[in-house]
Amino acid sequence: MSRNGQRGQAAVPPAEFRSYYGRAVLKTPVWEWKIPAYLFTGGLSAGSAMLAAGADLTGRPDLRRTGRLAALGSLVVSTVLLIADLGRPERFHHMLRVAKPSSPMSVGTWILVAYGPGAGVGGLAELVPSGLRRALPGRLLGRMARPAGLAAAAVAPGVASYTAVLLSQTAVPAWHEAHPCLPFVFTGSAAASGGGLGMALTPVAQAGPARRLAVVGALLETAASRMLGRRTGASAEAYSTGRAGRLKSWAEALTAGGAAGTVLARRSRTAAVASGLALLAGSALQRFAVFEAGVASTKDPKYVVVPQRERVDAGIPVRGDDRAPAGGTG
Template structure:
């Protein structure tokens, strides 16, 4: 018998040739197969340099998109107060989103520089252009709501008033992209907790954006006009919770980062508040206090969802198994096929 270079025991010579029946002798491992994780358990990836401002950017961008979509529906169905609240909410949250993004970039001109090129393979580039297309429409629609009555009689005021509906509809058309591109942006990084969730994360973010936009409308608009907001809240919450649950169970080992630690705590409270807000939206009727409370719960749930996803991604970079094990599984699957 001879020990081979790969740790297996063969019969006969170095390769078992020349020994009758050697081909039928089953080889045995003399050394157990190593389970490599990383060099002395050290991290393979560095944690993202982003901090809480990026999580806030994810939330405020989604809130803006959900509010713009609700504002367009309110405009088309003749609900002026809900339209006003949602248009102003869309602009305010967009400005907050851009503030968090630019503040995290460190230099404001970096946002401007990203508009010099359009790169379809870059989610950041496409997201910047998406914001560029979305912002003017959301801005014009909101300015029309803020314009004093005496200014509306002027030539400029008349023009802005006439452009308000087309601008609002244009913003609503781009709103789903604004709400979901950040999920694609996270998924294109090397962070395992985000990359492995690339098939589900956009649905989580879109549902969360719809729920938060509806929550803002329920919180601030007159209760008599909150019917569309309450229906959007139920739809968005159902999509968010279903996609979130599916994601954490179908992304393999990286799903542990969503069900343990700080991320799990944040997302558990997010689900409680989101489901509670959706139930309140469905059964609260015209009770002002119940509608407003449900709206606040939906906003808080959406905020915690984004922070939970952010924390899960950071946690997945700190243990090398979330990098090595999925890579090994993909290599083994490719070898079999």
């Protein structure tokens, strides 16, 4: 109380966020470039599988062949990248010994198991030489190709989006706070990349579905990416600054340019290739931007302390976190 009986102002100013000796609160993920590359190639496989199934049902053999081969090839690359990051190949096998619905890692593993055979059969059917298609193995693959491709396409949305759920269930602030938007970013990115590759490798006359898928995917990816900067609270800064911010800006510019180029791609093969490559590059950079934002958010303690303080100020109890630690999903 002051001498005149009135309550004086607090002598201590409001505390600012800080950590112990300024050290990071969370462990920085130990992942390398293999993980964002794995995220991109898995999405590309899913988008290509959906495109191939549509092309098969609508009588577009060139687009179907492109989609099936892209789905199989990118799935193989994605699997190799994942196993390489795990360090020991048997770790992937060990994850198949249990099925745990509450674990995004376990669910994602079984999604890949359900998706792989369909994508594999469809891709192998396209690789059979014309001279062997009348032989028994060739005939069997030919008959199995359509149902296998449709089965892969049915699981493909899960392949495209499960990695977003996987990231958002870690304790990495920029990934966890983005959980409402991240699946839409990854799904749109998968569609844009699949459509872009279809545009680049398929004759213009048959690439109509690829152009439409690319535009829809680009719009979804861009809209969800913009929302990352508005709905992720204090972690939004991690997506707009530093290396992540630069990658995200390039990703959005390339994706927008590729989508706009689909207008010219209806008649020009050169425009189709250029637009398709821009969409592929934009999709890849988007995954790397998300990855870099997560890494940056673990290095600065404010991304952990500020949201916790805001929850306390709002009367929300802060309990122990049972999410995976940073780098704990790999």
